Amino acid sequence: MWYLLGVLLSFAFLQNSVLSRKLDQRTDAGFPYICSNRNGVTILMPGSCTGFFICVDGNAIASSCGSFYHFNTQTGLCDHPLKANCQVDLSQIKNITSTTNEKKQGTRSSLPKPKTPAEVVADLSIGSICKNLPTGTLLPKPDSCSQYYVCILGRPYRRTCPPMLHFNATRELCQDPTMAKCSIQSKKSTKKEIELINTVATNSKKIRHS
Structure with missing residues (x-):
């Protein structure tokens, strides 16, 4: 019985470690192919309700709706959380490759985040x-x-x-x-x-x- 309990605990620890590494890869490596062949569109950042990407000539520029709004996938804009109806799905992260693409000259990798509701609009x-x-x-x-x-x-x-x-x-x-x-x-x-x-x-x- 103790042996079985030890096996189950080891499996749970291993599963948690794998998930943690996936989250680290998302944070460190980014999402290089999420905007492949796309331009002028906004895409929800996997694993987040407030973060999103702006696709510019195939490059993903990270942005945020701040602390007051969630990203609405239907409109592609920041919206009231009740209207955005965002539900975080961590399974989206597993299909993201950790390979980074080459940034184009003059393109920013991130944008200043809004600090007040007025700055979202x-x-x-x-x-x-x-x-x-x-x-x-x-x-x-x-x-x-x-x-x-x-x-x-x-x-x-x-x-x-x-x-x-x-x-x-x-x-x-x-x-x-x-x-x-x-x-x-x-x-x-x-x-x-x-x-x-x-x-x-x-x-x-x-x-x-x-």
């Missing part, structure tokens, strides 16, 4: 500043030093830097204010300012591809 009040710009492009917010925009499938999504940091439009990252050298004016964005944002984005792309 595209901010269309700024205009079409992300039109024809690649997903992952970061643009400054004219009336803020701590906020910026991330372009996702041609739409601008507002993001916020961590506390005490400012957005550096040239380097496309949050930095110490002395390094970011951000200066703003308390007024609504003008057409000229929006054109300036597009100029910054164009110059940033040139720097990344040089």
